[in-house]
Amino acid sequence: MLAIQVLLSGITSGSIYAIVALGFVLIYKGTRVVHFGLGEQVTLGAYLVIIGQLYAGFPFYLAVAAAVALAGGFGFLVERCIMRPISYQPVLVQIIGTLAIGLAIREGLRAFMGPHGWPFEFLLSPAPVSVAGIFFAWSNVAIIAASLAVMAASFVFFTYSRLGQAVLAACENPVGAYLVGVPVRRVISWIWIMASVLAALAGILIAPIITLSPEMGLIGIKGFTAAVLGGFTSLPGAVAGGFLLGVIETATGTYTSSAMKDATTFVLLVLVIILRPHGLFGFAQFKKV
Amino acid sequence: MAYSASRNSRRSDARPGIKVMAWCCVVAVPLLLPSIVSEYRLFQVGLIASTSLVAAGLVIVTGVAGQVSLAQAAFVALGAYGSTLLAQDLGISQWIGIPVSAVAAGAVGYVLGLLTLRMGGHYLALATMALTAIVQVVIVHWQSLTNGALGLAVMPLTIGGKPLTSGVALFYVVIPVTVAMFALAANLLDSRVGRAFAALRQSEIAASTLGINVLHYKALAFALSAVFGAVGGGLQALQTTYLDPQSFGIVESVLFIAIIVIGGFRSMAGAVLGSAVFTIIPTMLGAFQSYRGLAFALLLLGTIVLFPGGLAGLGSAGLAKGLSWFEGRRK
Numbered sequence A: 001m002l003a004i005q006v007l008l009s010g011i012t013s014g015s016i017y018a019i020v021a022l023g024f025v026l027i028y029k030g031t032r033v034v035h036f037g038l039g040e041q042v043t044l045g046a047y048l049v050i051i052g053q054l055y056a057g058f059p060f061y062l063a064v065a066a067a068v069a070l071a072g073g074f075g076f077l078v079e080r081c082i083m084r085p086i087s088y089q090p091v092l093v094q095i096i097g098t099l100a101i102g103l104a105i106r107e108g109l110r111a112f113m114g115p116h117g118w119p120f121e122f123l124l125s126p127a128p129v130s131v132a133g134i135f136f137a138w139s140n141v142a143i144i145a146a147s148l149a150v151m152a153a154s155f156v157f158f159t160y161s162r163l164g165q166a167v168l169a170a171c172e173n174p175v176g177a178y179l180v181g182v183p184v185r186r187v188i189s190w191i192w193i194m195a196s197v198l199a200a201l202a203g204i205l206i207a208p209i210i211t212l213s214p215e216m217g218l219i220g221i222k223g224f225t226a227a228v229l230g231g232f233t234s235l236p237g238a239v240a241g242g243f244l245l246g247v248i249e250t251a252t253g254t255y256t257s258s259a260m261k262d263a264t265t266f267v268l269l270v271l272v273i274i275l276r277p278h279g280l281f282g283f284a285q286f287k288k289v
Numbered sequence B: 001m002a003y004s005a006s007r008n009s010r011r012s013d014a015r016p017g018i019k020v021m022a023w024c025c026v027v028a029v030p031l032l033l034p035s036i037v038s039e040y041r042l043f044q045v046g047l048i049a050s051t052s053l054v055a056a057g058l059v060i061v062t063g064v065a066g067q068v069s070l071a072q073a074a075f076v077a078l079g080a081y082g083s084t085l086l087a088q089d090l091g092i093s094q095w096i097g098i099p100v101s102a103v104a105a106g107a108v109g110y111v112l113g114l115l116t117l118r119m120g121g122h123y124l125a126l127a128t129m130a131l132t133a134i135v136q137v138v139i140v141h142w143q144s145l146t147n148g149a150l151g152l153a154v155m156p157l158t159i160g161g162k163p164l165t166s167g168v169a170l171f172y173v174v175i176p177v178t179v180a181m182f183a184l185a186a187n188l189l190d191s192r193v194g195r196a197f198a199a200l201r202q203s204e205i206a207a208s209t210l211g212i213n214v215l216h217y218k219a220l221a222f223a224l225s226a227v228f229g230a231v232g233g234g235l236q237a238l239q240t241t242y243l244d245p246q247s248f249g250i251v252e253s254v255l256f257i258a259i260i261v262i263g264g265f266r267s268m269a270g271a272v273l274g275s276a277v278f279t280i281i282p283t284m285l286g287a288f289q290s291y292r293g294l295a296f297a298l299l300l301l302g303t304i305v306l307f308p309g310g311l312a313g314l315g316s317a318g319l320a321k322g323l324s325w326f327e328g329r330r331k
Helices: A002-031 A038-055 A060-083 A091-113 A138-160 A162-172 A174-179 A184-206 A214-229 A235-255 A258-275 A284-288 B002-007 B009-014 B016-036 B039-064 B072-090 B094-115 B121-141 B167-189 B192-202 B204-209 B214-240 B250-263 B268-285 B289-306 B310-330
Strands: A128-131 A134-137 B157-159 B162-164
Touching: A002 A038, A002 A134, A002 A138, A002 A162, A002 A184, A002 A214, A002 A235, A038 A060, A038 A091, A038 A184, A038 A214, A060 A091, A060 A184, A060 B289, A091 A214, A091 B121, A091 B250, A091 B289, A134 A138, A138 A162, A138 A184, A138 A235, A162 A174, A162 A184, A174 A184, A184 A214, A214 A235, A214 A258, A214 B121, A235 A258, A258 B121, B016 B039, B016 B167, B039 B072, B039 B167, B039 B192, B039 B214, B039 B250, B039 B268, B072 B094, B072 B121, B072 B214, B072 B250, B094 B121, B094 B214, B121 B250, B162 B167, B167 B192, B167 B214, B167 B268, B192 B204, B192 B214, B204 B214, B250 B268, B250 B289, B268 B289
Parallel strands: none
Antiparallel strands: A128 A134, B157 B162
16 A cells, blocks of 8 residues: 555656656757756746735736746746857856856745745645545645646647647757758747746646745756656656656655655766666667767 | 966966066965954955865866866865864864865765766766765754754864964964965966866867876866865854854855856956955845845856856956056057
8 A cells, every 4th residue: 555655646746857857858958958947947937826926916827827928938038148148158158057047046036035935825635535545635636637738738749739840850950950941049949938837837736745935946956867867868758757756756755764865866866877877768879879 | 366377377477577466465465454454354354265265176176177066065065064073073173174074075076076987067067966965965864963954063273272263363274274275276277287177178088188097187176176175164164153054055066156157267366256256245235135145146147148257357358458558558
């Protein structure tokens, strides 16, 4: 029974990590930059909902819709005003640029919204329900369902839509895509918008489970780990890595101690980078060679 | 400024007067300062000095050797906690404790460099980030040793049984150590080692074809950054007198990167300038303390987009322009 319980709870957090990891992988594939500030954009998405509720008086669901839209706009501005001007700089400068974006979001939220935590509404009731001896909450079911919907939407988008195909083409080979008429720059703008929307969705889903505070951006490191597990260049790999990380983390948290839970993520990140830099399922690397 | 001058040896050889003047300033200012300014200012100068040691480590590994490191906060934590715990639990004075912790941190840094040999760019940033996170988790959860999340009071540095707690007394400890270590770093960067680091930054493959042992120098760069970070951390602990595990996290590692970027991340002078900006900003904001982080973050963003060379880059560009204008007038 405990094992099923662990699996369920691991899949819940794992589905959120998977969404964050999708955002990382998208930006990395499109621009060859790991966006170290994406974790803070996760926080920002959740805060935008709070801001919409508090200052604009929106009801919850309208606030969520507004937050997602604003997050997309924010991603567009970040790409235009910060990442594009430094896109010809060395990787080091670009890494520092993304770190700076994260720092600015975190410190901005701390300055304007305070360092304390905020209560956040669940999508559905968090009261535990027992079915055949297994406890679950509808709120967690909502998280899993919403995540699966996001992933399914991404899959349909990349497989069937014109823009989705253009994104994949630009990720695969920017010059080649440009030569066959893909507007690569506009596509990169779209990549940032999509990754920012994904981050905001992840933030809105996870904020009720963990405390919403400026520190929540550290969720980013979970997203990195999930993405690294999946090989950092594969969208399905990122999703698989997210679920895997969620389950591993919950299992260590349950069977050892909660201190080990976070440590596991970090140790896993280091181990995978050192031992299997192409990820656990990284066959794409070999195909290219 | 002395260090940027001595690093650019060709330019400083052409104008030896400038170099001598700069070194005179380095020696004279610390001697005169305590009689001119208030105790609080001295305390601030001390903080700038210890922060600039940490930043100097980062200049070596990231600015000169080109290896992104988000591990600096971890090395600072090793220095701060290492020296404090040695003093508290084993009664070893910080006079010995700080060097010992620095050597230990250096060993950790060397191993980190060895392990991350094949990594570059993003993966290196991720791995060093994970190291910082791991060190912080250990500090927070190893409560029997570190007092966990509650933090740790730092025992004062003593000399002949007398505790040194005043700003003036610590000033006379921190400044000479900082100057000595900067001199050491400036010389090292001007030597074979510094040139090897610079070669590493430009291309590891080209460096190895020139006979540079990439593995050794990469590890050495990390070891040096760790030693500087740990000494800076140990000195900082003496001045702040309290260790909060929350102040040794990934965010702080990013702040150290921000310091060297704002200062100018290729030069030792940049480390000092950035640390000065970082320490002085909070006092300029007055009642708006909650905006200090934001102000610094926006400064970092502005610097990285508009002037990737940082303050020292602006400064030396301005200086060069001024000098050439001056020489042009003389002819």
